[in-house]
Amino acid sequence: MIWKQCIFYDHPCYRSATKMLDGIPAGIVLHSTRLKNPYLRYHIQPSLEDVRREEILLDIGESFRKGCCSYFSGKNRPPDCTHAYIGKNAAGTVQVYQTLPLDDCCRGVGEGTCASYDCNPQAHIQISICTGSRQDKSYFWQAWQRAAAFCAFLCAQYGLPQTKICSHREAYWRGFGDFGKDPEDWFAAFGVTMEDFRSEVKTLLAEERKQCGTKLQVGDFVYFSGCRQYKTPYSSACPIPCKSGMGEVMKIICHPIYTQIHTVYVRTKPGGGLFVNGWVDLEDLYLLGRSP
DSSP states (O other), rough: OEEEOOOTTTTTHHHHHOOOGGGOSSSSEEEESSSSOOOHHHHHHHOTTOHHHHHHHHHHOSSOSSOOTTHHHHHHHOOOSEEEEEEOOTTTTTEEEEESOOOOOSSSSOOSSOOOEEEOSSSOOOEEEEOTTTTTHHHHHHHHHHHHHHHHHHHHHTTGGGGGGGEEHHHHHHHHOOSSOTTHHHHHHGGGOOOHHHHHHHHHHHHHHHHHHHOOTOEEEEEOOOSEBBSSBTTTOOOEOOOOEEEEEEOOOOSSTTOOOOOOOEEEEEEEESSEEEEGGGGGGEEEEEEO
16 A cells, blocks of 8 residues: 655644554544545645655645644644545545554544543544545545545554444444544545445455454454563563463554564453463464454
């Protein structure tokens, strides 16, 4: 999966970034923008300090509006920003543009009655689709496919099942976001739902996992046969003696990020083993069962 970057270097989310725990998201939230315009230039613009500013503007076009146009500030609330935006470039091609490092906590769903998917320990990667006309079927399905492919790639890299993808609306109903109907209010105009979207991601995810090199995903029931676990996924972590036993996969990194090499976090299931509660190596695990 290839996408472009327009990092919001001047945004508070970037300048005062809180990193996700171990740099890994708990899931993915899908949004659609409030401004009903499919062109990226109306939602994102490169920072003045971006060395690729001219290249980005050549691709997406320059907006007459100042700054990153999709920022939303409520009363006593800093501006919103998601990790990526999907929309048309100046030539009309639908593209994915990353706007924040994927391990940064963003501001997308706001605060719910329980907590927020913007924050640890349940921080999510969040993606905004630039909303188009309800009569523009061609753009909708192109954006839908781009979003599904991007989500499948992310799910494979972080070992997430497609069930870990939700909408802003679903985040709100779970108590982890403020009120929002997106993107389902836009989806409904084309007769599809979030269940349809997750089904599409599931189809694409099978192929992504083959390329990623592991069939494990978060929620799997596994047997840990090794004798080493680690407090962190980094190569500098010291091994901790640990007896074998059964456990549940809590986090996965399918490829090394920076110096991370211990790729799977396993927590002991009640009665399943002794002290398996840390990062372990993939070769020390056997899949026993998968949660629905």
